[in-house]
Amino acid sequence: MSRPIVIENASLYGDITASLLIEDGVITKIADAIDAPDDAVVIDATGLVALPGLVDLHTHLREPGREDAETIETGSRAAARGGWTAVFAMANTNPVADTAGVVEQVWSRGREIGLVDVFPVGAVTVGLKGEHLSEMGAMADSKAKVRLFSDDGVCVYDPVIMRRALEYVKTFDGAVVQHAQDLRLTEGSQMHEGVVSAELGLAGWPAVAEESIVARDALLAEHVGSRVHVQHLSTAGSVEIIRWAKARGINVTAEATPHHLLLTDESARTYDPLFKVNPPLRTQADVDALRAAVADGTIDIIATDHAPHAAEDKDCEWAAASFGMLGLETALGVIQKALVDTGALTWRDVARLMSEAPARIGKVDDQHGRPLAEGEPANITLVDPTAAWTVDGAQLASRASNTPYGGIELPGRAVATLLRGVPTHLDPQLEGAFA
Amino acid sequence: MRHLLSTKDLSRDDAILILDTAAQMAATQEREVRKLPTLRGKTVVNLFFEDSTRTRISFEAAAKRLSADVINFSAKGSSVSKGESLKDTALTLQAMGADAVVVRHWASGAAYQLAHGGWLHGSVLNAGDGTHQHPTQSLLDAFTIRKHLVTDPMGNDLAGLTVAIVGDVLHSRVARSNVHLLHTLGAKVVLVAPATLVPVGVEPWPCDVVHTLDEAIESYDIDALMMLRVQRERMTGGGFFPSPNEYTRLFGLDGDRLRRLPDHAIVMHPGPMNRGLEISAEAADSPRSVIVEQVANGVAVRMAALYLLLAGEEGAQ
Numbered sequence: 001m002s003r004p005i006v007i008e009n010a011s012l013y014g015d016i017t018a019s020l021l022i023e024d025g026v027i028t029k030i031a032d033a034i035d036a037p038d039d040a041v042v043i044d045a046t047g048l049v050a051l052p053g054l055v056d057l058h059t060h061l062r063e064p065g066r067e068d069a070e071t072i073e074t075g076s077r078a079a080a081r082g083g084w085t086a087v088f089a090m091a092n093t094n095p096v097a098d099t100a101g102v103v104e105q106v107w108s109r110g111r112e113i114g115l116v117d118v119f120p121v122g123a124v125t126v127g128l129k130g131e132h133l134s135e136m137g138a139m140a141d142s143k144a145k146v147r148l149f150s151d152d153g154v155c156v157y158d159p160v161i162m163r164r165a166l167e168y169v170k171t172f173d174g175a176v177v178q179h180a181q182d183l184r185l186t187e188g189s190q191m192h193e194g195v196v197s198a199e200l201g202l203a204g205w206p207a208v209a210e211e212s213i214v215a216r217d218a219l220l221a222e223h224v225g226s227r228v229h230v231q232h233l234s235t236a237g238s239v240e241i242i243r244w245a246k247a248r249g250i251n252v253t254a255e256a257t258p259h260h261l262l263l264t265d266e267s268a269r270t271y272d273p274l275f276k277v278n279p280p281l282r283t284q285a286d287v288d289a290l291r292a293a294v295a296d297g298t299i300d301i302i303a304t305d306h307a308p309h310a311a312e313d314k315d316c317e318w319a320a321a322s323f324g325m326l327g328l329e330t331a332l333g334v335i336q337k338a339l340v341d342t343g344a345l346t347w348r349d350v351a352r353l354m355s356e357a358p359a360r361i362g363k364v365d366d367q368h369g370r371p372l373a374e375g376e377p378a379n380i381t382l383v384d385p386t387a388a389w390t391v392d393g394a395q396l397a398s399r400a401s402n403t404p405y406g407g408i409e410l411p412g413r414a415v416a417t418l419l420r421g422v423p424t425h426l427d428p429q430l431e432g433a434f435a
Numbered sequence: 436m437r438h439l440l441s442t443k444d445l446s447r448d449d450a451i452l453i454l455d456t457a458a459q460m461a462a463t464q465e466r467e468v469r470k471l472p473t474l475r476g477k478t479v480v481n482l483f484f485e486d487s488t489r490t491r492i493s494f495e496a497a498a499k500r501l502s503a504d505v506i507n508f509s510a511k512g513s514s515v516s517k518g519e520s521l522k523d524t525a526l527t528l529q530a531m532g533a534d535a536v537v538v539r540h541w542a543s544g545a546a547y548q549l550a551h552g553g554w555l556h557g558s559v560l561n562a563g564d565g566t567h568q569h570p571t572q573s574l575l576d577a578f579t580i581r582k583h584l585v586t587d588p589m590g591n592d593l594a595g596l597t598v599a600i601v602g603d604v605l606h607s608r609v610a611r612s613n614v615h616l617l618h619t620l621g622a623k624v625v626l627v628a629p630a631t632l633v634p635v636g637v638e639p640w641p642c643d644v645v646h647t648l649d650e651a652i653e654s655y656d657i658d659a660l661m662m663l664r665v666q667r668e669r670m671t672g673g674g675f676f677p678s679p680n681e682y683t684r685l686f687g688l689d690g691d692r693l694r695r696l697p698d699h700a701i702v703m704h705p706g707p708m709n710r711g712l713e714i715s716a717e718a719a720d721s722p723r724s725v726i727v728e729q730v731a732n733g734v735a736v737r738m739a740a741l742y743l744l745l746a747g748e749e750g751a752q
Contacts, residue, residue: 190543198636199443201543201567201611206635270551271544315522317542319565 002422006036010045010382012372014347020050022378025420030374043433045382048415051351053085053379055358055368057177057255058152058231058303059328061087061118063109064102065094069400070308072106075328076115078306078397080424082328083381083414086359086368087116087306091123092153098123098134100142107144115424119364122146124156124165124176131158133165140172147363150177152231153278155213157183162217166226175227175253175361178217180238181279185209190319192265192280200268202318205280207235214238218245218252227251229361232305234260234279236289243298253300253361256290258327258334261302263287263404273314273321274404277307294353295344301358304331308400326403329396333410336385341411347383355381378421385412387427438550438559439740441568442616447592450619454578455589456739457732464500464735474503477745480533481507482524483562484540489706490562490572493730494537497737503745506531521545525554533557535745543567558744566606572705573612575736577620579729580659583701594621599651601627601686602663602713603675605634609705610663614642627651627686631675648686652695660696661703662688665713679712690717701725 005022012018012030021029021040036042056079062070070078072089079087089106091097097106103120110118122139126132128151139146149169156162156178165176186209191197193204214230218241221228233239233254242254259277264284267275275281293299307324314321335354339345345353359369370376390409393401415427426434436449445453463471479498481491491507498505510524521540528536535558538546543565550559563569581588584596598617604610604626617624624642626633633644645651665682676682683689688702702714702724710716719726 193635195636195639198634198640199611201565201608203566204635271547312520316520317540317548318544319542 004037004040005418005421006034006040006042007045007050007380007382008034008042010048010050012050013351014049020372022418022421025378025422027372027374027376027378030372041433043416043430047384047386049347049383049385050372051083051347051381051383052355052369052372053381053417053419054083054332054354055086055362055364056084056304056306056328057088057148057301057358057362058257059087059089059306060092060308060324061089061106062093062308064105066310069310070398072109072118073113074397074399075306075308076110076113076118078328079116080417081397081414082330083332083383083417084116084328085379085381085417085419085424086119086364088119088121088148088362090152091121091150092128096123096127097121098126098128100135100138103139103144103146104142116419117364117368119362120144120146121148121150121152121177124149124151125161128154130154130156130161133161133168136168136174137171140174147172147174148177148229149174150179150231152177152179155179155181155183159216159220163220163224166221166228167224170226173363175229177229177231178213179231180210180213180217182209182212191268191276192282194265194283196265196268200271202268207237207282207286210235210279211237211241215241218242218250221252222248222250230254231303232257232260232279233290233299234282234286236286239289239293239298243293246298254298255301255303256294256299257303257305258331258338259325259404261287261290261294262334262338267404271318273316273318274325274402274406276318276321276323277325278323291339291344294339295349300353301361302331302335302353303358304328308398309402310400314402324402326393326396326398326400328398330391330403330405330410332383333389333413334405336412337410340385378418380418381414382416383412384415384427387413387415389413436743439570439744440546440550440559440561442570442573442612442619445616445619447619450574450577450616451590451592453574453736453739453743454581456743457574457578457736458589460738460742461732461735470500470502472502473742473746474498474501477503477534478532479503479505479535479537479741480528480531481505482510482528482536482538483508484510484538484545485563486511487539487563489730490539493733494562494737496734498741500734501738501741503741506533521548522552522554525549525552528557529555535560535741537562539563541565560740560744563608565608567608568612569608570612570616571733571737571740572609573616574740575729575733576613576661576703576705577616578732578736579703579725580701582732583725584658584699592620593617596658597623597625597655598659598661599625599627599655599657600661600663601648601651601688603632603665604628604663605632606666607663613661614640618642625651625655625657629676629685648688648692652692657696657700659701659703660688662714664705664707665709667709683712687713687715688718689715693718693721693723703729706730
């Protein structure tokens with residue numbers, strides 16, 4: 001088997017300083033000091049924060065179909081560099097992941113590459129068309145053991161289809177993951193509808209188009225006694241609805257993305273399509289409400305909505321450009337900047353929001369989002385909160401380079417990622433230990 | 436001034452300089468030989484991603500009367516079929532040595548992207564981008580208003596005047612350009628439109644908003660009434676208003692409403708008009724209509740803009 005690893009003097013969850021011994025993919029010992037076995041790799045983690053490996057519930061790997069923008073391999077590398085040990089790959093590929101064949105292909109390609117556990121999300125409806133339920137049972141029973149279903153990219157708009165999907169996934173304890181967007185209210189929409197869109201002459205995407213679907217789906221989930229997860233919450237109104245639904249006991253969970261927690265619709269003034277995303281960047285008041293909701297637990301998780309696009313789909317007129325931005329490698333730094341360094345979150349909260357809760361929602365919490373404790377799988381992310389870096393799209397591991405953070409300095413980053421004890425990412429400063 | 440992209444970028448002094456220069460240009464157009472040597476050797480490209488014969492020939496006439504070489508480049512492409520990319524077109528024009536690019540585009544922000552994309556070095560003059568801005572249209576409107584309603588136009592702004600803009604504000608680059616420019620020049624602006632055709636987020640705009648033309652005529656002493664073109668396709672799919680008849684009843688300018696305006700008030704329209712929809716033949720052809728004159732002033736204003744962008748960089752002659 002691989003050599004044992006000793007991580008010395010890490011700050012577990014940013015709280016307690018301890019050393020960890022990792023053998024055969026498992027954390028076998030946690031103590032103040034560990035006598036490293038002779039053949040062990042020793043990582044000096046002084047000043048580094050150890051978190052359970054991050055779990056991204058919302059990633060687009062683009063394979064199959066758009067390998068010019070991202071592949072499972074390049075996306076896996078980006079994920080490992082960002083500190084992620086598991087990603088959930090969205091179904092809007094070509095062909096769509098709406099059959100057991102496609103989800104098994106994505107799952108096994110992820111295993112083959114081995115840099116991150118790739119869990120495919122299945123489509124709710126055939127071809128994401130919103131008309132007929134896909135064969136969710138077959139996907140659930142496949143090797144990929146799909147538990148989350150989403151038509152992400154488009155909303156499951158028909159209320160009857162949504163109701164049936166919510167009912168159907170109960171069979172295998174799954175959840176419907178909703179991209180909340182009223183299609184009629186957002187035809188041709190380009191950016192958040194408000195003061196900035198009025199001035200820029202870009203068609204508006206009103207907050208109510210998200211909020212009305214969030215409310216509808218919470219009520220449907222209550223009615224049929226099922227579980228719904230709302231993706232990329234972007235408005236203050238949606239936060240209020242989720243808060244109300246949870247208080248009412250509805251089985252609803254919600255996510256926010258790093259970009260909705262940092263950027264606003266003011267970015268559109270550059271007409272640079274790098275800032276074009278769906279749902280759109282909103283106002284500062286929305287950002288503030290989302291941050292508060294992340295801090296008080298109304299929002300359960302942070303997920304990236306990592307959405308690579310080929311250069312020609314972004315280097316064009318705003319209205320002609322694709323929606324979406326890269327996120328895997330910048331998420332940790334953005335969250336540190338927006339929420340940790342501002343005092344809204346502790347690193348323990350980050351572990352909950354970016355590892356434990358997403359693993360639970362995705363039903364992979366037997367392997368991921370586990371405590372940093374003896375006997376647990378060694379899925380570990382080491383964060384250097386002082387390793388500031390300036391983002392450069394061309395330097396990211398993704399095949400595409402459409403980051404909105406180019407030129408921005410982020411305060412910290414993942415310097416090591418371990419998947420079942422195997423380093424999938426090592427910052428150059430730590431590579432020496434493995435020499 | 437390097438580019439002319441949005442009237443929001445113009446200070447009061449900038450705007451007055453353009454209008455005064457346009458007045459000088461207009462004066463030269465009374466002469467027997469109208470061509471000036473000012474931009475000899477300069478290349479102006481009219482880059483049109485959207486059809487607009489009127490705007491294109493206006494810019495073409497302006498550039499030619501300043502002795503510039505003019506290249507017309509039609510790069511039509513709808514939002515569905517993107518056609519030649521903006522970037523590639525810009526790189527092509529840069530390679531050809533364009534000193535100024537006059538761009539009309541269906542996408543809001545395209546002129547800004549051309550100016551700031553790092554693809555070309557020449558000046559960019561926005562001739563209408565999507566539903567965003569059309570600065571030379573509003574400059575020619577301001578020029579026309581000043582000429583008719585300000586006693587001593589040279590060097591002066593539009594302080595004390597009230598301009599009503601009637602119609603589809605939501606989709607109008609002319610309205611957006613005029614609100615900022617007329618405000619900068621000291622005029623009071625009143626938007627008159629059904630609430631469906633006023634953008635959400637209009638609140639910070641420096642103007643009032645009313646919802647019928649009769650209310651505007653009763654509540655304000657209107658000096659200039661600007662009728663916007665109503666696009667018939669706005670009535671289909673989601674319907675911004677119930678019917679052409681209802682629109683005409685509430686927002687159309689007819690002889691009756693015209694007579695209720697102050698005697699000195701002028702009637703404007705950026706063209707092309709839908710006679711019988713937003714404006715009746717009686718109003719369009721009345722002596723108070725300055726619609727045809729707007730077209731003539733358009734050439735003078737575009738001459739001024741090209742002159743200030745291109746001759747300015749070597750010191751005005």
